[in-house]
Amino acid sequence: MINKNCFFIDFQDSLVCWDFKRHKQYQLSSAHAIEVINHIYGGADHDGSVDAMTDLRGVGIIAEEGAQTHPWDWDILSRIFHIGTKDLITDDQPSNETEWALHYLAHCDEALQQERFSSGPAEGDGFLLPRWDDSDEVSRVMGQRITVRSFKDTPVSLVDLGRILQQTLGFSVTRSRTDCTMTSNPFAQRRLSPSAGGLNATEGYVYVSNVTGLDPGFYYYDPQHHSLHWRGKLVSTLGDLVAGQHFVNNVPVGLFLTSRFDKLWWKYKHSRAYRMALIEVGHVAQTFQLSATATGMQTWLTGALSDSVVEQRIALDNPFEHVLFFVACGYSEGAAIPDCMRELLTSREADQK
Ligand SMILES: Cc1cc2nc3c(=O)[nH]c(=O)nc-3n(C[C@H](O)[C@H](O)[C@H](O)COP(=O)(O)O)c2cc1C
Structure with missing residues (x-):
């Protein structure tokens, strides 16, 4: 069964599998991609590549149980976003x-070195509003x-x-x-x-x-x-x-x-x-x-x-x-x-x- 916490997207001329619960992405070779498609359409009884299947099972894209999930009553979009952004805290979380x-x-220094966003309209361009005496x-x-x-x-x-x-x-x-x-x-x-x-x-x-x-x-x-x-x-x-x-x-x-x-x-x-x-x-x-x-x-x-x-x-x-x-x-x-x-x-x- 395909892991229910994965979605597949075409990216840079490959099929990418995004395991959004585990925050992992896999760029699939055509052999792996075909194996995934075969698995979806053919279930367990097809003639697939043993190596590709081993790889897909190894990283949990294909699993016996398809991963346990609680029902989610909205469509898949919000589930991908919510679960995909949950528990993002990394192992190197500061301990003091x-x-x-x-x-x-270090994070701020890095951000400051990158290109900034554009600024808003220039002064005097807009219709001036009365200021509120607050x-x-x-x-x-x-x-x-x-x-x-x-x-x-x-x-x-x-x-x-x-x-x-x-x-x-x-x-x-x-x-x-x-x-x-x-x-x-x-x-x-x-x-x-x-x-x-x-x-x-x-x-x-x-x-x-x-x-x-x-x-x-x-x-x-x-x-x-x-x-x-x-x-x-x-x-x-x-x-x-x-x-x-x-x-x-x-x-x-x-x-x-x-x-x-x-x-x-x-x-x-x-x-x-x-x-x-x-x-x-x-x-x-x-x-x-x-x-x-x-x-x-x-x-x-x-x-x-x-x-x-x-x-x-x-x-x-x-x-x-x-x-x-x-x-x-x-x-x-x-x-x-x-x-x-x-x-x-x-x-x-x-x-x-
Ligand atoms: C959605 C949201 C998330 C925020 N997360 C953090 C945070 O993780 N840590 C923190 O120190 N401040 C956080 N802030 C506070 C902002 O840094 C702060 O509101 C901003 O610097 C403006 O300052 P002010 O709230 O004093 O006007 C957050 C604010 C918002 C609206």
Whole structure:
């Protein structure tokens, strides 16, 4: 059976097999390509090349079981993209702040050497709009939202966490759609963020490291009852879950955002709905950041996750729910550059003198 986690594409005059789950690509010779086609059409009883078959079995393109997969109710496009971009974290993930700073600086140096993208229109080309005097409360909170990369060891209070979760994922009492008879009850609830199809497919799992009155660990946030449900202890640093960005290891609290794809499948059949899952999570993440900022904290966010490890830690039991993003907050002096990177830059500058 052909591995269900492979797709085939014509690239540079060859058939390329892309094992998107294992993030591997194989350029097939015509003998291997013919063997694959024969296998698809002829099953096991055809007269194929033994060598090619051995190779294809060796790399898992052809397998007895065809690889185990959970049902995916959208078409294959979104499955290729989602699974193909999941668990991309490599073996050389930084294991501490210093390693992270060295990796990231090397990455930035490399990017800076490459050609840049084109810039926008020149000044004076467009129709000038009136400037807004942004002294109002909304502008003040939006203006204070910044991404910080250094947190104090100050705990977050339960009251503040409750407020942030309520505003981020809780259901609004004033906005429940009791007026709409076409909407059955589970979908009558509204959040402070928009939701694709009103399905509220986004869920949240709280990372608690330093919250007064709460044991450190992972919790599911139940928006229905505004309550937390224990999921498991913290068994590694946060940095291990977010691609080695260890400068956030002392962040007091965060929220892993997941999406219930099964809810979206039920209403929207095309892979395009996958985009909506991502966009909805983005809206919710922004609400978290604004809420935390209005509460007097500062925020950090990332999509660089060790997806499967996070899904284990938060004890996801629905195979159709997937983690997509992480937002965090705490008290900070407002540094955008982590201390480890600042130190590295200072020593590099000293070396260059
Ligand atoms: C989708 C997304 C992913 C991001 N991922 C990271 C990340 O992995 N690590 C990080 O330190 N910042 C991350 N950021 C934060 C951006 O670097 C930051 O928003 C940007 O530098 C602008 O700064 P500001 O948020 O203070 O306005 C991410 C932001 C977005 C929107």
